[in-house]
Amino acid sequence: MNRAIVIGGGLHGLSTALHLARMPGWQVTVLERRHVGRHSSGVNAGGVRRLGRDLREIALSMVAWEMWSNISALVGDDCGFQPGGQVKVAENAAELGKLEARAAQVRALGWTHEEVVDQAEVRRLLPAIAPHVVGALVCHGDGSADPMRTVMAFRRAAQEAGATIIEGSGVTAIERSGAGTLRVVTEEGTHEAERVANCAGAWATRIARMAGEEIPCGVKASMMIVTERLPHFCTPTVGPTGRALSFKQTVAGTVVIGGGHQGLNDPERETSTVLFGNLAHAARIAAELFPCVKGARIMRTWTGTEARTPDEIPVIGESRTMPGLFHSFGYSGHGFQLSPAAGAAVAELIARGATNLPVAPFTQRRFDA
Ligand SMILES: Cc1cc2nc3c(=O)[nH]c(=O)nc-3n(C[C@H](O)[C@H](O)[C@H](O)COP(=O)(O)OP(=O)(O)OC[C@H]3O[C@@H](n4cnc5c(N)ncnc54)[C@H](O)[C@@H]3O)c2cc1C
Structure with a gap:
């Protein structure tokens, strides 16, 4: 052995x-x-x-996605995986141009999972999205798990x-x-x-x-917010193109907001701390993209320590x-x-x-x- x-x-x-x-x-x-x-x-x-x-x-x-698509076969549990899609929205024409260039780059490598959609399709996928959003890059089959x-x-x-x-x-x-x-x-x-x-x-x-x-490798301490339960308004996981945010509504109705806004890290003590100023920035972007979350109560915030290579x-x-x-x-x-x-x-x-x-x-x- x-x-x-x-x-x-x-x-x-x-x-x-x-x-x-x-x-x-x-x-x-x-x-x-x-x-x-x-x-x-x-x-x-x-x-x-x-x-x-x-x-x-x-x-x-x-x-990995193939494995996630049948994760029960691997670990005997569906891990709460919800393949509701991931959407990167463009807030102006220049950002939409960037998303089109990205999709072309990915296609040139032989991959077809990223697709540019117009404003009407974004509205269909995300009825609660702010009206200034002009298009998006979408990956169907992506999603989130617990x-x-x-x-x-x-x-x-x-x-x-x-x-x-x-x-x-x-x-x-x-x-x-x-x-x-x-x-x-x-x-x-x-x-x-x-x-x-x-x-x-x-x-x-x-x-x-x-x-x-x-x-060479450093550390990071990304922060998260979770809100109170809200009536269902969003199925995919959403992020903007020109700003840092990840935004999703769970099946329970809570909204989970992250996207890499950084807290304080102390790897020696194995702790990290929320910086509320940075977190407020994430909350502001979320409310600008989804006006219906403005005023939602934040139930909990947290950070996690992880490795970040150059x-x-x-x-x-x-x-x-x-x-x-x-x-x-x-x-x-x-x-x-x-x-x-x-x-x-x-x-x-x-x-x-x-x-x-x-x-x-x-x-x-x-x-x-
Ligand atoms: C807030 C946040 C949000 C994120 N969101 C996403 C997301 O949406 N999607 C995504 O794909 N990824 C996301 N990530 C990244 C993802 O969580 C990590 O990339 C992944 O979990 C890393 O797993 P790991 O096993 O390498 O590290 P860890 O989960 O950190 O595990 C390392 C383990 O090693 C142990 N250890 C350390 N030193 C020793 C030692 N000397 N002896 C024994 N044990 C030791 C630690 O105690 C720890 O348990 C996010 C990360 C954070 C922090």
């Missing part, structure tokens, strides 16, 4: 563990410093979005596949231990394994550093200083959607040393230049 340790019980760690535990001959242990879903995987906006992806991410995002329910489904499925999950177990060192194995040191003791996955989110560069590898696409690949250690981090605000496919890719890299899944653009070698 081969042994693998997965560091980090976020969605990427759990997905890697699930896919690997289902492969014959692998005994998988997840080490999570706090509890499963403690950081970004448990507090994100649940956006399942191919729309507007970095061109290098589209192929992996398409594989983050914590998704985490729990992946956790359960990984455990049912035979993975062991140890919470309250923070990794403090990784060493070579001879005979092709790595020793992973935690506050409680040590684990030996042939392969290790670094899925430690905002702390993954520290794990890389333990292996003597410097990978080019905002992840790092996926084997360590260059410690063979046997595989990185998967730096999802930079959009890793929820990618998690089913990225976990499959990392599991294949670990088990077979190669994967046909489209993760080549994510090598850390890209930072060499």
Whole structure:
């Protein structure tokens, strides 16, 4: 039996563990410093979005979308996935021009999932949208899911596949231990394994550093708002083109507003804090796009800490200083959607040393230049 340790019980760690535990001959242990879903995987906006992806991410995002479309088959739960579509609206003619250029760029690469629609179609899709909106880029089949329910489904499925999950177990060192194995040191003791996955989110560069590898990556603390329940007025997830916002109404009627407005991060203390000035900006944009939410009561706000690479696409690949250690981090605000496919890719890299899944653009070698 081969042994693998997965560091980090976020969605990427759990997905890697699930896919690997289902492969014959692998005994998988997840080490999570706090509890499963403690950081970004448990507090994100649940956006399942191919729309507007970095061109290098589209192929992996398409594989992930196939998996989301039948997520019950993968994890035995629908994860609350609602494929209500994602819509990026243009607030003026110049923005519509940008969306048309983007759609042409995506089409030129052979993808057809992003489609420009005119003002009448935007009104049909979003009857409550502000009248100044002139068109949009639409991706049907995208949507959103329930983050914590998704985490729990992946956790359960990984455990049912035979993975062991140890919470309250923070990794403090990784060493070579001879005979092709790595020793992973935690506050409680040590684990030996042939392969290790670094899925430690905002702390993954520290794990890389333990292996003597410097990978450029910072942290971010995106903020979210949830309002009181409102009568149903919006099915797709919506964002503007020229401003930062993500806006969706849940089946319960609450409106969830995010889009990358930043709070304060303190990775040392593993906390982040809401900056209400920045959050007010998000609320203002939301009310300008959907006048019906003006005056809605805000029930809760929060932030989540996560890793952000300089080019905002992840790092996926084997360590260059410690063979046997595989990185998967730096999802930079959009890793929820990618998690089913990225976990499959990392599991294949670990088990077979190669994967046909489209993760080549994510090598850390890209930072060499
Ligand atoms: C507010 C917000 C909204 C977002 N919205 C979306 C969205 O709509 N759509 C989308 O696709 N993405 C979204 N994201 C991004 C998405 O949540 C992340 O990209 C994804 O969850 C990253 O998962 P992860 O497993 O890499 O990291 P995490 O979920 O952060 O997991 C890393 C885990 O590693 C553990 N860990 C760290 N160090 C150690 C150690 N030394 N030993 C053991 N364990 C350790 C941590 O405790 C943590 O549990 C959002 C993120 C935030 C914060």
